[in-house]
Amino acid sequence: MKDHFVKMDIEQAQMFQHDVLSIVKAIPSGRVTTYGYIATLAGYPSHARMVGRILRYAPEAISLPCHRVVNAVGRTAPGWGQQRILLEGEGVMFKPNGHVDMKQFLWNPESMIDKEQ
């Protein structure tokens, strides 16, 4: 059974973008999440790249904490050195290889430990 769309029309693209932005807005300080996870929550698991494009180019994204979005292995966005500074400023720590310690700082909306924050 297909539980998600593969291609989207104009209207679906608008809803997708809106959902992506509101999800990013919900990431708590001191935590990170991934492009793929946001895409999945928004109903399009195969559109991680589009999440990246939205955060990079959508005007509304500048007022959101998009520095809390990293890729699946915890790497920060290419060409955006400030992202690491912003994350470290709210307590997120990086491993020696320059990746976010996902084990410790990945946002888990479902888990008990996160509900306490």
Add this chain to the structure above:
DNA sequence: AGTTTGACTGGAG
């Protein structure tokens, strides 16, 4: 209308 380009991902070596 065909090709290239990414703020991506998972797997192989």
Add this chain to the structure above:
DNA sequence: CCTCCAGCCAAAC
């Protein structure tokens, strides 16, 4: 842990 690669898909050429 790293680099390379195929698959991905809307946008820009």
